[in-house]
Structures are given as structure tokens and as C-alpha cells.
Amino acid sequence: MVIAMTGFHPLQIRVVKMNKPFISLCPEVTRAHALTLMDWLEDERVTCYLSDSRDVSRTLEHAIDRTQLPILTHLFNRGGRFFMAYDRYDDPVGFVRLIKTGSECEIVLAIGDSEKWGRNLGARTIREGMKMAFLDMRAKKLIAKIHPDNARSLKAFLRSGFKLESETPTLKSFSMTAGRYLKLLREGAVDDATRIYITEIDKARLESLIALEQGPVVVELEHELERAVVVNPQQVASNVVTMNSRALLQLDGEEMEVALVYPEDADSDAGKYSVSSDIGAAILGYQEGDAINWRISDRTRRIEIRKVLYQPEAAGDFHL
Structure with a gap:
């Protein structure tokens, strides 16, 4: 699957603006979340760069119909870890999937709510995904595979510190190592939060x-x-x-x-x-x-x- 998304002073009192992009990741997937995800995957603007079958929404619908459970987390964590992405108002706006093979992990994400495109939520979601991959899953390397025409994703991953590793006419592969991530994190280069x-x-x-x-x-x-x-x-x-x-x-x-x-x-x-x-x-x-x-x-x-x-x-x- 390829991504489709849009000086310290001791006495200083800092008032922080709250309009910075905010994303939190939640591993629990409810039936309502799954239905929202199906709606996103029926939007060709969301799926146009996904490498999965164009019938992924129908496949998901069949899987949901086969179970009557209110929590469907187990369906989404087969072969990887799946997270719903929420904005500051606790509205689901996208998803992240992390697929780990050995010490390497691939990140797949989408901002599915097209009304939220252009608000830098994609870059913030990437940063949350890196946090989970490196600090929770303990991956040594994180890989993102992106279609060359997917300009939003290319820009967001480059801005987040990823480096181009290889490319073909149909795919660009970017990577981030755990060591580089920690270095950039300590320098404040991959996180725009207030310094602590x-x-x-x-x-x-x-x-x-x-x-x-x-x-x-x-x-x-x-x-x-x-x-x-x-x-x-x-x-x-x-x-x-x-x-x-x-x-x-x-x-x-x-x-x-x-x-x-x-x-x-x-x-x-x-x-x-x-x-x-x-x-x-x-x-x-x-x-x-x-x-x-x-x-x-x-x-x-x-x-x-x-x-x-x-x-x-x-x-x-x-x-x-």
C-alpha cells in the first residue's frame, strides 16, 4: 500500500498558540470508525495512490458484516498495527498502519477527511507514526513508499526528515533510521511542540x-x-x-x-x-x-x- 494524504530565558512566561496542527493515534477501531473508513476509501481522491485493490472498501464491508462485535480492532491488526488518527476535536481524520518485518517497518497513512486537507495534518500524522514505530515497536528503520505524482506525501515526508533511498518511474522509497529520528528529535527538527x-x-x-x-x-x-x-x-x-x-x-x-x-x-x-x-x-x-x-x-x-x-x-x- 502506498500513502495517499494530503533561546530559553529563565524568567520568561510563554503563552502558546493552540492553532498548531494536532494529531493523536488510537489503536481501538469501533464499528463506527470502520464505516467512516469505508466512506474515505470510496473517495477516488483518497484511493488514487493506494496500491491496494480498488475494491478495498467492498472487502472491508464484507469483513465488517461477518462480525457483530462493536470493537473491530482485531480485523485491522492482521499483519501490522493499525491506528485511527484524531484531530484536536476528537474527530477521526485518517489512519496509520505500521507493518514491521524484522527490524524494518513500513508506514502507510492517509488523511481521509478531504475537508481537513491542507492543514498540515499529514506531516503531524507522520510524526506520530514515527513515535510509535521507533519508541513503541522499536524499529531500526522506517520506510515510506510513495507514488512520484503524490506531491502532498512527498513534501510531508521530506519535511519530516525522511531521505530518498531509491526510486523507479512508479515508486519512490524514503527512509528514516532510529538514530536519525532521535537526533532530529533532540534538535527539535521533527517536532514543533513547545520546548520543555x-x-x-x-x-x-x-x-x-x-x-x-x-x-x-x-x-x-x-x-x-x-x-x-x-x-x-x-x-x-x-x-x-x-x-x-x-x-x-x-x-x-x-x-x-x-x-x-x-x-x-x-x-x-x-x-x-x-x-x-x-x-x-x-x-x-x-x-x-x-x-x-x-x-x-x-x-x-x-x-x-x-x-x-x-x-x-x-x-x-x-x-x-
């Missing part, structure tokens, strides 16, 4: 935690650690959320006070959120005034860091 700051001590402890934990939140946490600017504990700005900090957040329209803690200290009833929870991984390293979109409990939430109420480094509590 983590102390050397926190990073070392969290890397040990990641080595023992699994799950989608751990993938997000590892991604955040890889892209973070690492700073000396004595030099971190006092308005940055570090481990064991307390902060006042605004979660959508609700204010809440939280403490960012390690898993063994977590107690959500007392406002202590583990760094390996959705909220904990989301706020690590951000500063007062930062606002982010993050998927929490299967829906996208807007989180704003209103104020850092306590930070161990600012208080001289370097033993925490």
Missing part, C-alpha cells in the same frame, strides 16, 4: 523508570525525555514543572492543583499524579503560561500551566 526542560537528575531517574514500565503513556514519556532540553538542577528556571513540583493547572475549564510524583508516591485523591499517568507525562518540563493539547482518558484536553506553586530545585530541596 528537564534536570539531569530527573532524566536519569526517569530513564530508569522507562526501562521497567510499558504502555502508551510510557511511550509518550520517553518521547518527552528525548526531545527535552536537559539542564543542571541548580540552573533550572523556577517556573518549570520538575519532578515533585506542585502546580496549578487549568484542565479545559477546570482548575486543579497537582503534584508531579514518581509512581510509588501517586495518590490521585490527594492530587498526586504519577509521571507515568496521562496528566503527569503531559505537564513534565513545561513552564508557567504554557498550554498544550494532550489525550487524556480517550479524549483530547487542553492543559494550561497556570502557576508553579512549589519546585524542589527553587526551594533548595535537591534530595527529592
Whole structure:
């Protein structure tokens, strides 16, 4: 299948614009999702560069009819991993499929909602796909095979850092290695999110935690650690959320006070959120005034860091 898609200042308070493209990937596929996917695959503008049979929508319809289950995830994960792509409003806009063979993985994706074309969602979906391929599936190399006339895909993959590996008159093969991905991620070249700051001590402890934990939140946490600017504990700005900090957040329209803690200290009833929870991984390293979109409990939430109420480094509590 070939893709068819369209300087840190210690005292600075940053207000982040929320109009950046946003995509989250969800592995669960419901019957409603499958019907939406069928609609997309009946649009010739979506399927014109797909190498699958033009009858793929009909094949999918037959598969859906053979089962009465409300969740159809198993049908879409045969031979690879399948994800629905959601925008910031939790509307499905496309899909990603990752097919791993040995240490290599092929990425196939489409932005199926034609009304959302031209909004840079394709490039954002590629970045989410890379995150899953390299940090969850542990691929060493990610490959994208694109038709030469598919200008949108060519542009999106080049902008995401992929390199042309080979080409024929009917196909161009692009690749990204795990090493290159991590290098670009650390340089901020494959992620346009607000930069975050983590102390050397926190990073070392969290890397040990990641080595023992699994799950989608751990993938997000590892991604955040890889892209973070690492700073000396004595030099971190006092308005940055570090481990064991307390902060006042605004979660959508609700204010809440939280403490960012390690898993063994977590107690959500007392406002202590583990760094390996959705909220904990989301706020690590951000500063007062930062606002982010993050998927929490299967829906996208807007989180704003209103104020850092306590930070161990600012208080001289370097033993925490």
C-alpha cells in the first residue's frame, strides 16, 4: 500500500498558540470508525495512490458484516498495527498502519477527511507514526513508499526528515533510521511542540523508570525525555514543572492543583499524579503560561500551566 494524504530565558512566561496542527493515534477501531473508513476509501481522491485493490472498501464491508462485535480492532491488526488518527476535536481524520518485518517497518497513512486537507495534518500524522514505530515497536528503520505524482506525501515526508533511498518511474522509497529520528528529535527538527526542560537528575531517574514500565503513556514519556532540553538542577528556571513540583493547572475549564510524583508516591485523591499517568507525562518540563493539547482518558484536553506553586530545585530541596 502506498500513502495517499494530503533561546530559553529563565524568567520568561510563554503563552502558546493552540492553532498548531494536532494529531493523536488510537489503536481501538469501533464499528463506527470502520464505516467512516469505508466512506474515505470510496473517495477516488483518497484511493488514487493506494496500491491496494480498488475494491478495498467492498472487502472491508464484507469483513465488517461477518462480525457483530462493536470493537473491530482485531480485523485491522492482521499483519501490522493499525491506528485511527484524531484531530484536536476528537474527530477521526485518517489512519496509520505500521507493518514491521524484522527490524524494518513500513508506514502507510492517509488523511481521509478531504475537508481537513491542507492543514498540515499529514506531516503531524507522520510524526506520530514515527513515535510509535521507533519508541513503541522499536524499529531500526522506517520506510515510506510513495507514488512520484503524490506531491502532498512527498513534501510531508521530506519535511519530516525522511531521505530518498531509491526510486523507479512508479515508486519512490524514503527512509528514516532510529538514530536519525532521535537526533532530529533532540534538535527539535521533527517536532514543533513547545520546548520543555528537564534536570539531569530527573532524566536519569526517569530513564530508569522507562526501562521497567510499558504502555502508551510510557511511550509518550520517553518521547518527552528525548526531545527535552536537559539542564543542571541548580540552573533550572523556577517556573518549570520538575519532578515533585506542585502546580496549578487549568484542565479545559477546570482548575486543579497537582503534584508531579514518581509512581510509588501517586495518590490521585490527594492530587498526586504519577509521571507515568496521562496528566503527569503531559505537564513534565513545561513552564508557567504554557498550554498544550494532550489525550487524556480517550479524549483530547487542553492543559494550561497556570502557576508553579512549589519546585524542589527553587526551594533548595535537591534530595527529592
